[in-house]
Amino acid sequence: MVRGFGEQRLRPHIAEWFETGQVPVRDLAVEIGKLGLLGMHLTGYGCGGSTATAYGLVCQELEAVDSGLRSLVSVQGSLAMFAIHRWGSEDQRRQWLPGMAAGELIGCFGLTEPDFGSNPGGMRTTARRDGSDWVLNGSKMWITNASVADVAIVWAREQDTERNSIVGFAVPTSTPGFSAREMTHKMSLRASVTSEFSLDDVRLPEEARLPEARGLAGPLSCLSEARFGIVFGAVGAARDCLETALDYVGTREVFDKPLAGYQLTQAKIADMAVELAKAQLLALHLGRLKDDGRIRAEQVSVGKLNNVREALQIARQCRTLLGANGITLEYPVLRHANNLESVLTYEGTSEVHQLVIGEALTGVSAFR
Incomplete structure (x- = not known):
């Protein structure tokens, strides 16, 4: 359902939204709310109560169109709504969450x-x-x-x-x-x-005031929720780049034969496919751990660090296969690459996640 929504409603407009820097957030929020995607992994108050894995796959399909569209959903659901749902009072939940789940209120x-x-x-x-x-x-x-x-x-x-x-x-x-x-x-x-x-x-x-939140545990728990969506979302961006490149090299002729027929092209494609498959498996593994209530913060850091880093590399490599065409908005690869530069930084930079993982492995904090 979400893939169809992305292809029919979002993809025809995304190049224009990106080029102009204008996106109809309020209209899209209501449409996305009607699909039940805002705060879908939360329970009650108009939220869907889905599994974490299902929510992750929704993020993957949205980011296959554009990281900014996944950000709309994850900031609304995993940051703003989650903060109220986890740390807010009952009155706050009733006041804000139903309207936010419907997309009528933006957080x-x-x-x-x-x-x-x-x-x-x-x-x-x-x-x-x-x-x-x-x-x-x-x-x-x-x-x-x-x-x-x-x-x-x-x-x-x-x-x-x-x-x-x-x-x-x-x-x-x-x-x-x-x-x-x-x-x-x-x-x-x-x-x-x-x-x-x-x-x-x-x-x-x-x-x-959010009565249950005291100390950095409040905001950091919200960040972990948002990072989880990115683990899946980055896979969507990488997949879209690879699918675009595969289609392109099959039809683009260089020296009288398709670009796909050259060993260097196939080596690039094979390496990207392997990394994409590994990232997808890692995302699904973490989703199942989260559904079982067994996921740890450092495991989310592993997923965010690996999947965004590899997705960015795939986007850059796909751009090389498209040549000069790769820099235009007619194709999504450089748009994805540009977006992933931000995704690499927000919700914890790569360096922060390396230190989170390092502390988990060594027992020694290197943040200070």
């Missing part, structure tokens, strides 16, 4: 700051108690959908307390003092709305 996830990406513990956004209210000040950057969102999940450092802990809030974007601006001039993820937002004495009632 964003505010963790990264201008000076703090890989080290979220250094964040400068603050939450200060003022009577029974909270007052938030700070800024967030590289936030998907912030400028079109109805609710922002905001992580801040609790101020004027001994704990100095990280706390989370569900912030209606209509709250006075909240402002967001779309970030433009991107060379990657152009079919996705990327924004920065500011909090200038944003006053919130206690009811806006």
Whole structure:
């Protein structure tokens, strides 16, 4: 179903959305919501309650069209909705999740700051108690959908307390003092709305705080959910590149025979097919571990590190097979490659995941 939706509704427009940097997020969210894909792996409140593996395969089919479209679904479901579902109050779940599952309300996830990406513990956004209210000040950057969102999940450092802990809030974007601006001039993820937002004495009632979240475990658990979708999504992008290249080399003639008939071409194709198959098997293995409740954070890091790295290499190699045609939007390979440069960085850079895996193997943290 999702593959058909991607081919019929999304693919005919994706080159234009990418080229113009304009994507109809709100219209697409409602359409995707009607398919039951937003927060589909969560239970209750209008969510589908699917398996993790099914959710992963949906991410794979969406990213086969474009990483930005998968980002729309994973930021909504695995970051914003998951944060409310896992760490929010019952009232917050009832207030936000049904509308978000339907795509009628858009969420964003505010963790990264201008000076703090890989080290979220250094964040400068603050939450200060003022009577029974909270007052938030700070800024967030590289936030998907912030400028079109109805609710922002905001992580801040609790101020004027001994704990100095990280706390989370569900912030209606209509709250006075909240402002967001779309970030433009991107060379990657152009079919996705990327924004920065500011909090200038944003006053919130206690009811806006995510009551179960305390410390970095809150935002990091959300990131692990989003990374899981990327493990599958990257496979979709790589598959689309390889299928495009296979079709091209079978019809493109070089020195009076198809490009597919040369040993160097077949060597490239064979190596890419092997890596794609390994990435697919790794994603399915992790999906089944997650469905069994046995997955660990470092295993998700293995999947994200390997699959995005290999997908990017496949996209680049496919571009070489398409020659000059590979740089046009008539074919998807360079668009995928450009997008994967961002996917390689967000939800944890390759270096961060290497250190997560290294700590799991050695028992020694090398982050500091």
